[in-house]
Amino acid sequence: MMAAGRAAELGAEVLLLEKTERPGKKILISGNGRCNLSNTCDLETFILQYGPNGRFLSSVFRRFFRDDLISFLHRYDVETVVKYGNKIYPASQNAREIVRVFVSYLEDNNVTIKYNTAVNHILVETNSVIGVQTITDTYPCDAVILATGGASHPQTGSTGDGYRIAKELGHTIIRLRPGLVPLVVEETELAKSMMGSSLHNVRLTAFQQRADAIDRGLVPTSDTGRGIKGPKPRLPVIESRFGDLMVTHFGLSGPIALEMSLAIIDALEKGPVGVSIDLKPEISSTGLASRLQQQFQLHGKRTYQTIMQSFLSHKMIEPFVALSGVPGEKTANHISMSETNRIAALLKSLRFNINGPYSMSTAMVTAGGLSLDEIDPQTMASKLVKGLYLCGEVLDIDANTGGYNLQAAFSTGWVSGEEAAK
Numbered sequence: 001m002m003a004a005g006r007a008a009e010l011g012a013e014v015l016l017l018e019k020t021e022r023p024g025k026k027i028l029i030s031g032n033g034r035c036n037l038s039n040t041c042d043l044e045t046f047i048l049q050y051g052p053n054g055r056f057l058s059s060v061f062r063r064f065f066r067d068d069l070i071s072f073l074h075r076y077d078v079e080t081v082v083k084y085g086n087k088i089y090p091a092s093q094n095a096r097e098i099v100r101v102f103v104s105y106l107e108d109n110n111v112t113i114k115y116n117t118a119v120n121h122i123l124v125e126t127n128s129v130i131g132v133q134t135i136t137d138t139y140p141c142d143a144v145i146l147a148t149g150g151a152s153h154p155q156t157g158s159t160g161d162g163y164r165i166a167k168e169l170g171h172t173i174i175r176l177r178p179g180l181v182p183l184v185v186e187e188t189e190l191a192k193s194m195m196g197s198s199l200h201n202v203r204l205t206a207f208q209q210r211a212d213a214i215d216r217g218l219v220p221t222s223d224t225g226r227g228i229k230g231p232k233p234r235l236p237v238i239e240s241r242f243g244d245l246m247v248t249h250f251g252l253s254g255p256i257a258l259e260m261s262l263a264i265i266d267a268l269e270k271g272p273v274g275v276s277i278d279l280k281p282e283i284s285s286t287g288l289a290s291r292l293q294q295q296f297q298l299h300g301k302r303t304y305q306t307i308m309q310s311f312l313s314h315k316m317i318e319p320f321v322a323l324s325g326v327p328g329e330k331t332a333n334h335i336s337m338s339e340t341n342r343i344a345a346l347l348k349s350l351r352f353n354i355n356g357p358y359s360m361s362t363a364m365v366t367a368g369g370l371s372l373d374e375i376d377p378q379t380m381a382s383k384l385v386k387g388l389y390l391c392g393e394v395l396d397i398d399a400n401t402g403g404y405n406l407q408a409a410f411s412t413g414w415v416s417g418e419e420a421a422k
């Protein structure tokens with residue numbers, strides 16, 4: 001929509017072919033319906049969120065970045081607001097407003113929109129675009145912008161068609177993987193027993209080894225991984241993040257699990273991945289053991305299970321107690337020092353083996369996509385086919401949560417629209 005609107009604004013005659021019956025379905029579900037459209041962080045940190053491919057966006061961001069997006073939204077009377085640290089949302093925190101802006105932008109610039117119209121092929125003659133083809137029609141044209149999105153949440157229309165269409169034209173597709181996706185664990189019974197537990201302010205660390213081989217001493221004290229300045233984590237540590245986690249019936253979800261998912265999925269290609277959850281990262285193992293001991297002495301007649309109420313959320317207590325091997329009904333004054341140390345160790349390192357991602361359809365983004373080597377970063381033009389431009393999530397670009405994915409789509413859309421109009 002950004003690409004079509006911008007090309008039309010510069011005078012091109014534009015036809016937007018949309019597979020579904022409505023525009024912007026994925027925008028509507030973005031940010032839980034609130035649309036986290038960009039981020040206030042500095043450019044260097046911004047680019048880090050896309051991993052190594054972030055550099056590709058440097059020139060695009062020079063032409064259209066966050067402030068340009070905010071000014072663009074102002075043109076349509078949409079104010080923005082910063083929430084949760086540095087995430088930018090429309091002030092209404094309603095994604096519908098963003099879709100409304102784009103529909104107005106398209107209408108104001110006389111873009112013709114055809115809904116329920118899926119493009120099947122881009123037609124090329126002597127290496128130049130000559131049109132596009134749907135099941136029923138052929139539309140001749142001088143330039144095509146392929147903006148078909150990724151392959152996740154296919155109910156929004158992004159079913160991965162763009163990968164096939166571009167591949168037919170000779171473009172290379174970098175292996176598709178789900179990004180920002182929940183993780184399935186091997187210990188499903190344990191996960192089920194903890195299902196629904198929200199773990200706040202914990203540290204999740206992923207290791208390139210099975211869970212039972214994890215050395216707790218290697219857990220970093222600060223975050224490492226994609227988007228974080230500083231040295232890369234050293235194997236066997238893959239990534240480590242502090243924040244919130246959810247245990248589901250199949251495994252791990254919640255912000256830090258989603259953010260670490262891509263690194264874990266890639267690491268699974270190389271070997272087993274185990275994760276360690278530090279439920280009490282603010283305190284050392286020895287500090288925690290003394291705190292437990294103190295509680296056991298203070299409330300000697302209470303059961304171990306009752307005392308754990310001050311250390312764990314309600315849903316975690318029973319499965320945690322079972323896992324610790326110390327009987328829940330044991331009175332605190334009977335708990336030995338070695339049992340106390342075992343409980344402390346488990347609080348500091350609850351472990352799971354990761355089997356894989358939950359599913360592509362539940363991922364927030366698609367990692368992989370059209371190889372950036374075959375696209376001019378200044379113009380978003382295909383280096384293989386004249387008149388073909390590419391933008392948005394169909395590219396081999398994906399980022400952490402925080403508004404980076406939408407900003408990349410808007411920026412690459414803007415530039416490809418300008419260049420296609422030329």
Ligand SMILES: Cc1cc2nc3c(=O)[nH]c(=O)nc-3n(C[C@H](O)[C@H](O)[C@H](O)COP(=O)(O)OP(=O)(O)OC[C@H]3O[C@@H](n4cnc5c(N)ncnc54)[C@H](O)[C@@H]3O)c2cc1C
Pocket residue numbers: 017018019020023024025026027029030031032035036037038117118119120147148149150152153156157158159160161162363364365391392393394402403404405406407409
């Ligand atoms: C649940 C969820 C929440 C998200 N929240 C955020 C967030 O808060 N912030 C953020 O930055 N990112 C978020 N994202 C990611 C972000 O929404 C996407 O990266 C972004 O929408 C990609 O934009 P796009 O235009 O490339 O693709 P899309 O938004 O997927 O649009 C592609 C369009 O192409 C159409 N299409 C596909 N194939 C064809 C075809 N053959 N012919 C014609 N039309 C076709 C589709 O119907 C669709 O309308 C979220 C994603 C999900 C799934």
